[in-house]
Amino acid sequence: MTRYIIRRLLLAIPVMLLVAVTTFLLLHMTPGDPVSVLLGPDATVEQIDRMREALGLNDPVHVQLLNWFRNLAHGDLGESIFLDKPVTEAIAERAQPTLLLTFLASLVAICVGLPFGVISAVRRGSTIDIGAMLVAMVGISMPTFWLGLNLIFIFGVKLRWLPVQGYQPLSEGLWTSLRYLIMPALTLGAAQGALLARMTRSMMLEVLHEDYVRTARAKGVSERRVILRHALRNAFIPLVTVIGLTFAVLISGAVVTEQVFGIPGAGQLLIRAVNRRDFPLIQGIVLIVALLYVIINLIVDLIYVFLDPRIHYS
């Protein structure tokens, strides 16, 4: 098992390298220059040139790439051009809101998606099933920012229950922090919850027709136990993959949600970095998100072992 984990982590290295090189090259092929954005419309040509020189942007691309890799090997992601601080520090400052938001959104997705998926499968064709799947369909189709703006209008402006935007860190108190995150988490979790409900339903429908479910029922096992122990547990393996991916998708989905709700998280940091062509910062964020994907996939694979004793990694 340990050997498997080590092998998987080693395999992640070429993946990360590929991500790093691709991001770097794509960014440097994109037109747009951080220096002209930074210095503003009044900047003279020599000011721009002096700053480009100071930032190393006048070097040929392969030299810049090699420099970046050399620093990367030392765990140094470089300095953000705009924020004037190390990229790792900038990301670390913004990690809390994003992770908290992603966690809450996953919770929303799971708490809504799983029960409705199971109930819809068990009561296939009933009003609940049709109703739940209709809502799920709408949930998947709705653009995140539109849902967000509507929630703000209803709960923020009309009912005045929740603040319309902003963020308070956990250190300000759990409820204070949560008040700001409820609407963003609902917004972000809705589409994934809907997806999860639909996946759960079809997985459950498949499993409910298996022989072992019929056998369990024939043995006189209570319906509740049949569904939860026999059916759901078996349906769960593909669902874990979906949930794992959900978490990863939510991290990148946080970009839009954070923008709408004015949450100073990593997603907002990324958008601003792109608008300002803050190369080191964009590269750093993309690398870290890619790393999260790799880790989440690994965790998902490891969970399989606990769910299904037949699976062995060696």
Added chain:
Amino acid sequence: MLLESADIQEEGKVFVLNLRQGVKFHNGEEMKADDVIASLERYAKLSGRGKTLFARVEGLDKIDDYTVRLAFNAPTGIAPVFLQMPDAIIIPKSIADAAPDGEMGEFIGTGPFMLKERLPDRYISLVRFEDYAKRDEPPNNFAGGKTAYFDEIRFIPVSEQAVRSDGLITDEFDFAEDLSKDNFEALEAEPSVELQITLPYYFYGAHFNKSEESMMSNRDLRMALLTAIDMEPVARAGFGDERFWRLGPEISAPESAWYTDAGKQYYDLKDPDKAREMLQAAGYDGTPIRWIATKEYSYNYNMGLVMKDQMEKAGAVIDFQVMDWATLVSQRSQKDAWDIFITGHPSYNHPILQVFLPETWPGWWVNSRKDELMTAIIEETDPAKQLEYIAELQELWWSEACMIKVCEGATLRGYRTRLKGYNNPTDWNFFNAWFEE
């Protein structure tokens, strides 16, 4: 604000600046001549305007702790206009010396509010400066006596326009910038919200690339395109209903001391047929005209589309390239990469401060008469004479079809009705403003 008085000597060649005594910096030190000299030397090196002004400076000397002598090589009546702009800030000598050609490490000024903290992309917090040395004159926008009634002012970046107005309605913000004009009626119906349609503000128009590398270096071609434009629909596309824009050929707004309607015979001609003839006479062969635009600023894209349509009706072929603002800014600095782009410029400033006048700015307007007029404006100490030069400059700007100026566009701001003493200035400020519950 920091001067007791200024003596202008030798017909505008020498300015003796008498500093106010007892003015404290935010770090507690008193502002003296050494600070002023160090600050202005830094300004001369770093600011574009500072470079322009100091190209004429012969000497900047300390006479005593409260007197500075600024000597020019020729009369420079314009000096006060330059020195009142925010880039000519006065900071302690220690800070100016620590960052002679780069970003300041600390932000220390003399104003009624001082910086408490800045968290990038989160907020900037200003607090009242208790030792502020207030002037005795009555308040007058940025001049006169200023009183800081607020303990703290927080500037929070909120990128979503809808959320800015929602937060204003729900009382999470006291003041909001750049609100959606589509929300005007809804916001107007809110009893606790006051709206400000800010004019004068900026004027907007399309710049031509007048460098040799662009076909727009042909003045007749530019004039043909200018002749085709019907300004009203363009203004409407950019800024919505009439409340939010006004037409006119002026560079500086009618409310300003530098207003003139010179050049109006070239403005708003809306004559596509004549434009077609002029295009042919100018030798236009149907080569696509490269227009760089962005959707990041809605006026940029919307005005561009309407103007493109009007120019095409006169027979021009427009290659409308949409990109993000960062790309546009870097592309427009390349002489061979574009022919037209739209942007805005403040209409409440002295015209000499406009960035598009010097030939180094994208647009690259090279013209010897322009240079003479700019020098004349800089030297002139008599406002009436200065206005004559400004009128001639504006006339030249139009007759050379440097730019298709379309309209002034307003920005919509909103604030809670409890905010009093704000007085709707063009550049917002919260001196002498308070809350009345």
